[in-house]
Amino acid sequence: MTLLRFLLCLFIFxxxxxxxxxxxxxxxxxxxxxxxLLAVMLACWILSRLLRLLSSDQDNPN
Structure with missing residues (x-):
């Protein structure tokens, strides 16, 4: 059991x-x-807008 825990910790590390x-x-x-860098920043901005839109849709089920 100790060996298994060591291997698990090793794989996690x-x-x-x-x-x-x-x-x-x-x-x-x-x-x-x-x-x-510009593409990653644009993708993060689009993702944040999409998540905000989806969270507002869940708050208002109409």
Missing amino acids: VGALAAAGAVVLSILLMLSFPPL
Whole structure:
């Protein structure tokens, strides 16, 4: 059981490390290629507008 818990913690650590590396790499890529940064910012803005629209539809069922 201890070995299983160790392997689980090891896989979680490796996954978190890979995710952090992917975030840092994507940020560096966005800073070196400005149109990609613009596209990500536009996608985040569209997503926030869509989520706000969907949440207001759930509040008002008409």
